Amino acid sequence: MTGFFYHPAFLLHDPGIGHPERPDRLRAILSRLEESKLLNHLEQFEPAAADEESLALVHPVDYIRRIETACKRAPTVLDSDTIVSASSFDAARLAAGAAIQACELVATGHLSNAFCAVRPPGHHAEPDRAMGFCLFSNVAIAATWLRSRQLCERVLIIDWDVHHGNGTQAATYERGDIFFLSFHQWPLYPGTGRADETGAGEGVGKNMNVTIAPETSEADYLKIFSSTVKKVFADFAPDFVLISAGFDAHRDDPLANLNLTESGYSQMTELAMGLAEKSANGRIVSVLEGGYNLKALAASVEAHVRVLSKE
Numbered sequence: 001m002t003g004f005f006y007h008p009a010f011l012l013h014d015p016g017i018g019h020p021e022r023p024d025r026l027r028a029i030l031s032r033l034e035e036s037k038l039l040n041h042l043e044q045f046e047p048a049a050a051d052e053e054s055l056a057l058v059h060p061v062d063y064i065r066r067i068e069t070a071c072k073r074a075p076t077v078l079d080s081d082t083i084v085s086a087s088s089f090d091a092a093r094l095a096a097g098a099a100i101q102a103c104e105l106v107a108t109g110h111l112s113n114a115f116c117a118v119r120p121p122g123h124h125a126e127p128d129r130a131m132g133f134c135l136f137s138n139v140a141i142a143a144t145w146l147r148s149r150q151l152c153e154r155v156l157i158i159d160w161d162v163h164h165g166n167g168t169q170a171a172t173y174e175r176g177d178i179f180f181l182s183f184h185q186w187p188l189y190p191g192t193g194r195a196d197e198t199g200a201g202e203g204v205g206k207n208m209n210v211t212i213a214p215e216t217s218e219a220d221y222l223k224i225f226s227s228t229v230k231k232v233f234a235d236f237a238p239d240f241v242l243i244s245a246g247f248d249a250h251r252d253d254p255l256a257n258l259n260l261t262e263s264g265y266s267q268m269t270e271l272a273m274g275l276a277e278k279s280a281n282g283r284i285v286s287v288l289e290g291g292y293n294l295k296a297l298a299a300s301v302e303a304h305v306r307v308l309s310k311e
Contacts (some may be wrong), residue, residue, distance in 0.1 A: 001041075001042065001043040001111060001112060001309070002041075002042050002043070002111065002112060002113050002114060002115065002305065002308050002309035003042065003043050003044075003045055003102055003105060003106070003111040003113070003114035003115070004033075004039065004042035004043065004044050004045065004114070004115055004117065004305070005044075005045045005046075005047050005098040005099075005101065005102050005114060005115070005116040005117065005118070006026070006030070006044070006045075006046070006098075006116075006117045006118075007046050007047055007091075007094045007098070008046075009087065009090055009091050009094055010023075010026055010091050010094065010095065010117075010118060010119045011023040011026060011027070012085070012087035012090070012091060013084075013085060013087055013088045013091035013092070013119055013120055014085040014087070014088075015082075015083040015084070015085070015133070016075065016083055016085075019081075019083065020133075020254070020255065020292040021119065021120065021121065021133040021290075021292070023119075024294060025119065025291065025292070025294065025297060026117055026119060028294040028295070028297060028298040029117055029288075029297065029298050029301045030117070031298065032298035032299065032301065032302050033301070033302060033305065036302055038302060038305060038306060038309070038311055041309055041311050042115075042305070042309060043111065045098075045101065045102075045105075047094055047097045047098035047100075047101045047102075047116075048094075048097050048101065049090065049093035049094050049096075049097045050093050050094075050096035050097040050100055050136075050141065052064060054096065054097075054100055054141060054145055055093070055096060055136055055141060057141055057144040057145055057148060058127055058136075058137050058140050058141045058144055058171045059125075059127050059128070059136060059137070059141075060127065060128055063127065063128045063129075067084070067089055067092070067130060067135055067136075068089045070084055070089075071084045071085070071086060071087070071088045071089035071090075072086070072089075074086045074088065078130045078131075078135075079130065079131050081131075081132065081133060082130050082131055082132065082133055082134070082135075084135070088120065088135065089135075091119065091120060092120055092135040092136045093136070094118070095116075095118035095119065095120060095121075095122065095136065095138050096122070096136045096138045096141045096142070098116040098118050098138075098287075099116055099118070099122075099138045099139060099141065099142035099242075099285065099287050100141065100142050100145050102114035102116050102142075102285045102287075103142045103143075103145065103146050103151070103240070103242070103285050104149075104151070106240075106283050106284070106285050107146060107151040107152060107240060107283060108151070112282060113273075113282060113283065113284040113285065113286070113308050114284075114285045114286070114308075115245070115285075115286045115287075115288075115301075115304070115305050115308060116138075116285065116286065116287040116288060117288050117301070118138065118287060118288050119288070120133055120134055120135050121133055121134050121138070121246070121288065121289045121290060122134045122135070122136055122137045122138030122139060122140070122141075122167065122168075122244075122287070122289070123137065123138075123139060123140075123159060123161060123163075123165030123166075123167050123168045123244045123246075123289050124163070124165065124166055124167045124190060125137045125167040126166065126167045126170045126171075127167075127170060127171055131166075131167075131190065132163065132166075132167075132189065132190055133290075134167060137167045137168055137171050138287050139157055139159075139165075139168055139242050139244050139287050140157075140167065140168045140171035140172055140178075141171075142242060142285065142287070143155040143157055143172065143178050143242055144171070144172075144178070146240060147177055147178065151240075152239045152240035152280075152283070153177065153239055154177055154178075154179070154236060154237060154238045154239050154240070155177065155178045155179070155238060155239075155240045155241075155242060156178075156179045156181065156232065156233070156236060156238035156240070156241050156242070156280075157172070157178065157179065157180045157181065157241075157242045157243075157244060158181050158183075158229065158241065158242070158243050158244070158272060159180070159181065159182040159183070159184070159243075159244035159246070159289070160183050160225070160243070160244070160245065160246060160249065160268060161184065161244055161245075161246020161247075161248060161249070161289040161290045162184060162185050162188065162246060162248040162249040162253065162255070162256040162258055162290065163184055163185070163188055163189055163190065163246070163248070163255075163256070163290065164182055164184040164186075164188075164190060164192050164193030164209065165180070165182050165184075165193075165244055165289075166190050166192040166193065168180055168182075168244065169182070169192070169193070169197065169207060169209075172203065172206075172207070173197075173199055173200055173203050173207055174199070174200050174201040174202060174203040175202060175203045175206065176202035176203055176206055178203075178206065179206045179207075179208070179232065179236045179238065180206070180207050180208070181208045181210070181228070181229070181232055182208070182209050182210065183210045183212060183221075183224070183225060183228075183249075184209070184210075184211065184212065185211075185212050185213075185214055185249070185256050185257060185258055186211035186212065186213065188214075188256060193209040193211065194209060194211070195209055195210075195211060197209055206236070208228070208232065210224060210225075210228055212224065212249075212258060214256075214257035214258070215257055215258075215259065216258060216259065217259055218251075218259045218260050218261060218263075218264045221249070221258065221259070221260060221264065222264060222267055222268070225268055225271070226271055229271060229272065229275065230271075230275065233275040233278075233279055237279055238276075238279055238280055239279065239280045239281070239283070240280050240283045240285075241272060241276045241280055241283065241284045241285075242284075242285050242286075242287065243272065243284065243285070243286040243287065244287060244289045245286045245287060245288055245289060245301075245304060246288075246289035246290035246291055247265065247290065247291030247296065247297050247300040247301065247304075248289075248290040248291045248292055250262075250265075250291065250293065250296040250297070250300055251296075252293045252295070252296040253291065253292055253293050253296060254292055254293060255290070255292050260300075262296075262299045262300050262302070262303040263303070265300045265303050265304050266303045266304070266306070266307050269303075269304050269307040269308060270307050272284065273307065273308070284308070286304065286308065288301070
């Protein structure tokens with residue numbers, strides 16, 4: 001079955017009134033999945049929090065302690081758009097824990113694949129810096145955890161959030177066993193993610209940034225996505241796939257200027273699943289990142305999860 005990872009504590013992370021990364025994002029997703037009856041076809045889990053050892057695979061211990069202290073003194077502004085409340089540290093540990101637990105259950109064959117409906121998101125969190133609504137780098141932690149437990153040999157991270165996953169890139173840039181592939185609007189926050197950022201050390205050639213011009217049509221985006229993903233699968237042959245599933249490249253999202261629809265996300269998921277079936281025995285874990293129009297977010301997640309679950 002497809003696993004669905006969610007915890008009510010995710011709703012307690014509160015960046016404040018008017019913040020785009022708000023608890024209503026998850027409420028909208030849950031409501032949509034319940035109304036469509038899709039949730040009934042998923043195996044549901046409440047994750048445990050990631051322990052310090054797991055977080056420290058990516059983040060220095062002193063950084064983890066700084067985030068914990070900041071939340072105890074909440075509300076605390078970590079940067080211009082990253083604000084924490086008293087419950088944010090616990091929610092962030094649970095978000096990373098969800099990604100890890102989903103990866104473990106998929107890697108060991110207990111689940112076919114999984115979707116993690118988490119917040120705060122993670123792909124902007126650099127090893128020693130919280131930013132872009134993110135505290136811990138959920139997907140990078142999960143990928144590194146998989147390798148540390150030798151549950152796979154080559155992890156491909158596909159990041160289709162409309163913003164570049166600078167935190168994931170920073171955590172994996174020198175690794176030869178984790179390939180980071182990002183599709184993002186350019187120019188746009190956070191200003192990283194150029195095509196010439198291709199990795200360093202053992203990671204040379206294992207970092208690929210695909211920049212998408214504002215107002216690119218869905219058809220053109222999907223052509224770029226398809227050709228690139230097929231080539232990366234052929235060249236890297238991953239045996240596990242993680243998706244940083246942001247849905248803010250949707251045409252109705254207020255924070256960007258791309259034109260994807262629910263249909264586009266379905267097609268991207270179908271392609272990734274088909275390639276993963278051949279290369280990775282279908283092992284995919286998808287982790288929520290961005291998406292800020294509630295209706296578009298909920299509809300896109302439903303489309304994505306419906307393909308994952310083959311419902």
